[in-house]
Amino acid sequence: MRILGISGSLRRDSHNTALLRAAAELLPPGVELELFDGLKAIPPYDADYDVPGRLDPAVEALKEAIAAADAVLIATPEYNHSIPGVLKNALDWASRPVKDNVLRGKPAAVIGASTGLFGAVWSQAEVRKVLQAIGAVVVDRELPVMQAHAQFDEYGNLHEEDLRGQLAEHVAALVEAAGDRDCAPA
């Protein structure tokens, strides 16, 4: 099973990207997580270019990566109590065409880290809302990582056993959702 990890932060030393890397270390056997690294290249959404033959290659790469994955794990920072623009923009591109967009029916889960005390709970809730609007099968749980600057060691591992356990459970719930989908009658 392949999970596509999408970090909503472009920052080189992003705590959210680190969280996805930590998740990759906690996967059950037979599951791998690939990090999507093309978010920065995605242009602002423009319906005039959202037509066959005019799609930007960066948008095509995003759609292909999502389509090829069994599930999607998004790690989002919180910007002004909401979703970072680059992430919302990418989800907007992925949401079209409405009827058979690449996220429709796709198991998806959301985690988030912020340097404040709330662990990006608002932006996680908003990303889940947007994913639901798009038609993804969204795992109904959150993983708030607060004071993210203090949570990782120099190798990017989470200090706290408890947090590692929560992250492992979160990923396991996503894997289960993806497994259920594989077993569902056509």
Ligand SMILES: Cc1cc2nc3c(=O)[nH]c(=O)nc-3n(C[C@H](O)[C@H](O)[C@H](O)COP(=O)(O)O)c2cc1C
């Ligand atoms: C434009 C901007 C707005 C922010 N707004 C919030 C916010 O509303 N709530 C919060 O907890 N942190 C906020 N932060 C702090 C981010 O959560 C923090 O920088 C976080 O580490 C960003 O994620 P990253 O490390 O993955 O880049 C904001 C940061 C920026 C740059």
